Amino acid sequence: MDKPPKPSLSAPGLFYVRPNGDKSGPEDKEPYHVTVGNDTGAGARRLTVDVLPGSEHAVRLRRHGHCSGDTLHVTCDVDSSYNNWVNGERVLPVAAEGSRPGDTGTVRVTYTTKDGKELSARTRVVVGEPVVEVRTAAPLEDVRPGAEITAPVVVHNAGEVPVVGLGLELGSGTQEFTRQYSNCRYPQTHHGHTAVCRFPRLRIAPGGTVVLRPALRMRASAASMYGYFTQEAWALDMGPGQYGSYPKGGDAGDGPALRAEVTRGGHGRFAQRIVSTEVRLDTRADYELSDVTVHGDPGDERGVRLTVHNEGPGDPGRSARLVFEPPPGSGVVKQPMEEVDDGYFEPYCDEKDFTYVCDVGELAPGKSRTFDFTLHLGEPGTGRIALRSIEGPDVGRPDRRDPDPTDDSALVTVAP
Structure with a gap:
């Protein structure tokens, strides 16, 4: 007979927080998420969250629901299927007053089972967030049906701390890619219309911009009068957002490698999440x-x-x-x-x-x-x-x- 799975505790290994008093930041950010799994039986359990010594200058705690404590130590009574996205009792790390972008601290989460066993997880908290944006473009007007079109891919960091690793999803929409990239995947389920690319070593400084080269090359539709193509980028250590996702799997492209080149400034208009560019054919x-x-x-x-x-x-x-x-x-x-x-x-x-x-x-x-x-x-x-x-x-x-x-x-x- 198989042994029942052991109780588990999950918390983010890394989490970015807004600077104190600043409510801007990335759209659709995944909230701080703490879950308990495989613990059974009735009765209250205990969740304890601590700011570890030496981290007080960077991070403090904000509690919700039936929890007690202060900004450095909080205790909550929770149930065996605890999920802080669902349960009212939650403790969230926030930037300490007087902290600066780039300051870091550590939060420890401890869950005590009904048998008294303690499970713990740690989160490295960074003050400030990378805010990844993609440059927008005006609609491409009066494109000849079936013509080849090119489009630049320009990514900007509007945040307070560096982007460490970049994820990119490129969608040809109603067009067809005529150039693929050897360091991007093309999932079979998308029939060659989507490229997913990762740049784990890329860093984009706050206010910095990178241009991805060579530019996108696509063939316009022969008939679809009002088409589009899409671009989306995200910081790898943050993911594509709470409700975002990207297709998995796929083979590498058969063209040149897509490379990122740092450039000065961030000219043009930029937007977060999915940027869609219209393609309007010169036809009737x-x-x-x-x-x-x-x-x-x-x-x-x-x-x-x-x-x-x-x-x-x-x-x-x-x-x-x-x-x-x-x-x-x-x-x-x-x-x-x-x-x-x-x-x-x-x-x-x-x-x-x-x-x-x-x-x-x-x-x-x-x-x-x-x-x-x-x-x-x-x-x-x-x-x-x-x-x-x-x-x-x-x-x-x-x-x-x-x-x-x-x-x-x-x-x-x-x-x-």
Whole structure:
């Protein structure tokens, strides 16, 4: 019979704290995390946190919940599955008043099991934080479909202490890499569209900037009118953030090594986390509608098929809605439905004042989208279908640059 696992205590080996009184710093930073594992049974346990002698100038303690003590020694009653991200009792290291960026100290965390056994872990606390930023770029406008594009990768440390080791994730987005790097991994699950690079020996001083060379080289999409590529960087000893991650595995690239070169200053605009650059192709998307005629007498029911076709050559993504105004006197008795849950359907199109608005969705060049309605016919008459551009921050730039807007509307006619 296997022996049960022994209780364990986990705390960060290294943790950066903001200088005293400063609330800025890196976005999405992973908070100080203390956990207990494999301890069983009811009853309170004891968690003790101490600032070790000689560290008082750099670090102090801040307590929350039912804990007692002072800024150098705190004790809390906790349970056997303690996790300070979940439990109300927590003790956090903070910068001591009068400390300076670069000062360091050590905090010891001790957990006492129900049997009286003590488990301990130590955290080296550094005052100040590296704040890694990537230089942003304006959208690349009027790019020829399929053209090769290059983009610099520039990283800046806006923090108070050095970046020690750099992680980098490069995403080609709607483009394709035409140059890979021998010291980066290309995870198979991303089909060559993502590079993950590590520079464990790289140091970037506070206020310092590095340029990664050779520059990114990619081939633009042949059709996607509004594409993008991404860059993200982080300090290796901090990780990509509480909610950040990067793909694992992958083979090394078959091109030159990506190398970091220190440069003076940090010219340009920089941003934390993922920096996305838009790529806008110099192309058009010709959406077409066609007239539809249904024949019948008043009281008959007839199907009507409303089709949107993209003649190309561009793919604008999700960019348009179809607006259907039925002929006067004719009513809709059936409309397109979508399954929103297992076996449960709802109307796909929005309806207001007898007008139906249907999201066309993405429509690649040469593709069509058909919406099937059934009409209860009235007297002969004419309705209308038209395309309406989608607007809003969630759809990017929806302009199709349609070269022939005259076929963006058509007639729906009821005839004898």
